[in-house]
Amino acid sequence: MAKVRLATVWLSGCSGCHMSFLDQDEKLLELAGEIELVYSPIADVKNFPENVDITLVEGAVGNEEQLELLKRIRKNTKILVALGDCAVNGNVTALRNSLNNSVEEVLKKAYVENATLKQNTPTHVPRLLKKALALNEAVKVDFYVPGCPPSANLINYVLNELLEGRTPALEGRFKYG
Amino acid sequence: MKPDELRNLAQKEDELRKSYRYRINVCCSSGCMPFGALKVLSAFKDAVKESGVEEECYVARTGCIGTCSIAPAVLVEPGDYLYQNVTPEKAKEIVKEHIVNNRPVKSMLYGNEAYFKKQLRIVLRNAGKIDPLRIEDYIAVGGYYALLKALTRMTPEGVIEEVALSGLKGRGGAGFLTGLKWRYVARATGSPKYVIANLDEGDPGVFANRTLAEADPHAIIEGMTIAAYAVGASKGYIYVRSEYPLAVETLKKAIEAAKSMGLLGEKIFETAFSFDIELRLGAGAFVAGEETAILASIEGRRAMPRPRPPYPAQSGLWGKPTLINNVETLANIPVILLKGSEWFSSIGTKNCTGTKCFSLTGKVNNPGLIEVPMGITLREVVFEIGGGVPPGRRFKAVQVGGPSGGFLPEQLLDLPIDYESLTKAGAIMGSGGIVVLDDTSCMVDTAKFFTEFCVDESCGKCTPCRAGLYKLYKILDGFTQGEGDIQDLDKVEDLCEFIKEASLCGLGQTAPNPTLTTLKYFRDEYVSHIVEKKCPAGKCFKDGGGAGS
Amino acid sequence: MSKTVELTIDGKKVAAKEGDNILKVARENNIYIPALCYLEGVSSLGGCRVCVVEIRGSPKVFASCVTPVAEGMEVITDSERLRRYRKWAIELLLAERPHVCSVCVANGNCELQQLATELGVDHLRVDRKWTNYELDLTHERFAYDPNRCILCTRCIRVCDEVEGVHAIDLMLRGKNSKVIFDLDDKWGFAESCTSCGKCSAVCPVGALYVKGKPLSEVKKKELVSFVMSRRSEKTIG
Structure with a gap:
């Protein structure tokens, strides 16, 4: 039987969800028998591949580059899983949305007002979206695993259910924050 | 006032009326005022004086005649000659020709007989024919006789029985049997009891209650007083919108007049029954028309609805048994007592007796205030009374029931107007607003518009109405700007069901109607917005519509 | 002395003081109904609509915190519809402000x-x-x-x-x-x-x-x- 092609993606988030993913510890070894990691911050792959079975996406969609990547992910993935609060609902990443929705205001606040050194806004980076988006505000999402971060056990449960071809039952199992 | 005094006054007034050969009724309601009705009124008075026919012709300042499309409207009796768009100059001409020379000015008459043919005026029986500020005018046409009859010849239970037999249902929208409601209040323990007349008509484009109060305030007062006698109440409140200054002023003067004649106050008609009425002004919240919100408002609190039970009949104002009726319901009462329940129940349909006032507006040739027997079809209302949509336009939908009424398409126009049929089709009787839409209207945009109204008017107490309606509005707004996908329609229906079923009061429970009915009957327009990014009516998308916008 | 009424909640027969609300009675009998704005000891609001229940014989749903018990009432605290409504209530609250x-x-x-x-x-x-x-x-x-x-x-x-x-x-x-x-x-x-x-x-x-x-x-x-x-x-x- 061919291995399930798994990808994990890190958008605008703190990488905590990936840490939690790695916290599956010895269970990762069990997973390794069933999956092939085809794209991940911990794998050296430049472009998001085609024909991916499951993609775990951490982080909210913060800039144009991420939006484009997410759309490609959606196109190339059978099951897209929003991993963690930022991906599920924006979380901390989206706190900037309260700032009157002005990108300039956000940049000023972060890089000028609250900076002690080199007070100027960055230029050679992808342009921020007007609002940080939860994944389902941009593309269709198949499953949601909330948590900041979601526990390693929960991630492991969801992955195993998906590998078994079942729908994970989240009621009572997750916790926002 | 003694019973004899009422009879004498009526007789005297009747004789006075008969001593005039002509009576010119100049509509001075809120619909005709902006078109210069008061100038027309004084022009008539001057012309009558100048022509020396003061002895023969009486000029009356009246309430609404019902034909708002021909403002200012003037009705000359006898013969009910209705003049349209009267100006001070035309007034002179009418006096000269019609009154002096006895030749009605045909060119100025409103020739539209179809507008009146299918109407039946019970609630608006005196509208446009009496001076609302003269209580004598009301008495001359039989006013306060029903009260006299009730107080002197009927027991409270007898009054309730008569109202129950008539089959009258609450005209505020929900259609609860009036007789039954009265019986609940009559049987409730607690003292004092209160009667509240609901005149908080907050729906945009609806003006039936306002017009009634401006044209015939005593019908409301008399109906209320009879209700108070029937249920054993001693104090009444008329809860009226402060946005209705003319209605407020008219009611205030009418209450004063009734008090000064002893028709309100202590020992009315020398019986043991005493009743007093106070006006209470609402402060602009649509939801304040909900009955438990009225209670809160009159008690001086935030006009927020509360769950029922307890119903106001058990625990209303300050915890006392309280009867709350719409003013249109109350205006029916005097007629029912005078003409009998059998007569009343012969009008309309078996399950839905009597008439209903509607404010007919929108893309229709003859907008105005109409009163029709229950059971009349929407087609008759829109196409015969309303005269159909303007030339060159195609009928698209009719909204019945105010901002939270559903939109019904052409194929449902033969639906009879009664509470059950309308509710089944997804519309409501509601406050009696009928808005006609033609092919220039976009149904998605229209649903969005009325949802936005309800978002603004939600009191904020319960989650479905406060948060749910706002999200519904945002989704609809997205549709009109090319956002969303086709699966969102299922989500919208699911959200609407939650708002409808789980909201605390009638506002939330009916607010999804415009969305649900447009989704049901005009789904293709949603699909066109979402899939093709096109607005068939050319209303939506910022640059005026079209693909790729 | 207030009267006692008998009703069933999820098929379980319970006795309750007349005038008490369904939610309170359910809790006294260890039957769980999710609720949010309800707070025992102060008046009920009936605002959040999380505590909705069904009553046999009525097509409507009722906020159990403001619906008084009645003799012979059959309360249903869990169904597909109730779960759907409760989810919407929580979802809308979460989306209403930045939680x-x-x-x-x-x-x-x-x-x-x-x-x-x-x-x-x-x-x-x-x-x-x-x-x-x-x-x-x-x-x-x-x-x-x-x-x-x-x-x-x-x-x-x-x-x-x-x-x-x-x-x-x-x-x-x-x-x-x-x-x-x-x-x-x-x-x-x-x-x-x-x-x-x-x-x-x-x-x-x-x-x-x-x-x-x-x-x-x-x-x-x-x-x-x-x-x-x-x-x-x-x-x-």
Whole structure:
């Protein structure tokens, strides 16, 4: 039987969800028998591949580059899983949305007002979206695993259910924050 | 006032009326005022004086005649000659020709007989024919006789029985049997009891209650007083919108007049029954028309609805048994007592007796205030009374029931107007607003518009109405700007069901109607917005519509 | 003496005091109905609509916290429809203001968060609204973040009915509703506030809280029972 092609993606988030993913510890070894990691911050792959079975996406969609990547992910993935609060609902990443929705205001606040050194806004980076988006505000999402971060056990449960071809039952199992 | 005094006054007034050969009724309601009705009124008075026919012709300042499309409207009796768009100059001409020379000015008459043919005026029986500020005018046409009859010849239970037999249902929208409601209040323990007349008509484009109060305030007062006698109440409140200054002023003067004649106050008609009425002004919240919100408002609190039970009949104002009726319901009462329940129940349909006032507006040739027997079809209302949509336009939908009424398409126009049929089709009787839409209207945009109204008017107490309606509005707004996908329609229906079923009061429970009915009957327009990014009516998308916008 | 009525809740026969609401009776009989704005000891609001139940014979749903029990009533506390409605209620509350659990003082002690878990609200189907109300830190002991308020009015009711002060109320309406102190004064300058802390004790979320302490240290439930015991002392006294 061919291995399930798994990808994990890190958008605008703190990488905590990936840490939690790695916290599956010895269970990762069990997973390794069933999956092939085809794209991940911990794998050296430049472009998001085609024909991916499951993609775990951490982080909210913060800039144009991420939006484009997410759309490609959606196109190339059978099951897209929003991993963690930022991906599920924006979380901390989206706190900037309260700032009157002005990108300039956000940049000023972060890089000028609250900076002690080199007070100027960055230029050679992808342009921020007007609002940080939860994944389902941009593309269709198949499953949601909330948590900041979601526990390693929960991630492991969801992955195993998906590998078994079942729908994970989240009621009572997750916790926002 | 003694019973004899009422009879004498009526007789005297009747004789006075008969001593005039002509009576010119100049509509001075809120619909005709902006078109210069008061100038027309004084022009008539001057012309009558100048022509020396003061002895023969009486000029009356009246309430609404019902034909708002021909403002200012003037009705000359006898013969009910209705003049349209009267100006001070035309007034002179009418006096000269019609009154002096006895030749009605045909060119100025409103020739539209179809507008009146299918109407039946019970609630608006005196509208446009009496001076609302003269209580004598009301008495001359039989006013306060029903009260006299009730107080002197009927027991409270007898009054309730008569109202129950008539089959009258609450005209505020929900259609609860009036007789039954009265019986609940009559049987409730607690003292004092209160009667509240609901005149908080907050729906945009609806003006039936306002017009009634401006044209015939005593019908409301008399109906209320009879209700108070029937249920054993001693104090009444008329809860009226402060946005209705003319209605407020008219009611205030009418209450004063009734008090000064002893028709309100202590020992009315020398019986043991005493009743007093106070006006209470609402402060602009649509939801304040909900009955438990009225209670809160009159008690001086935030006009927020509360769950029922307890119903106001058990625990209303300050915890006392309280009867709350719409003013249109109350205006029916005097007629029912005078003409009998059998007569009343012969009008309309078996399950839905009597008439209903509607404010007919929108893309229709003859907008105005109409009163029709229950059971009349929407087609008759829109196409015969309303005269159909303007030339060159195609009928698209009719909204019945105010901002939270559903939109019904052409194929449902033969639906009879009664509470059950309308509710089944997804519309409501509601406050009696009928808005006609033609092919220039976009149904998605229209649903969005009325949802936005309800978002603004939600009191904020319960989650479905406060948060749910706002999200519904945002989704609809997205549709009109090319956002969303086709699966969102299922989500919208699911959200609407939650708002409808789980909201605390009638506002939330009916607010999804415009969305649900447009989704049901005009789904293709949603699909066109979402899939093709096109607005068939050319209303939506910022640059005026079209693909790729 | 009030009468006793018999009813069934999920098929279980229970006896109840006439006039009591369904939610209270269910809890007394160890039958769980999720609820949010309800607070035992103060009047019921019927606002959040999380505690909806079905009653056999009626097509409608009823907020159990404001529906009195009746003889022979058959209450159903769980069904596909009820679960769907409860989910919507929680989802809409989560989307109404920026509830960001990871940076909230109530994280781990929040009734909204807990209900989301319990009812399986693992994502939001509607856009979130990112309100930007000013944080009120003017009171020396307490803080108020309107961005986390779910308008359950527990604070208003406890201040009015238990403390007897009514320093808190709502202003504006609909989606603009806001809990305010006195006439929209800053908390620290609200003269009628007695600084008793009951409002922050009963706040189900992190909108009203004691400064400088995470809620894990100030277990809300214990405070609530403390408030309620004071109430019964008052009633007896």
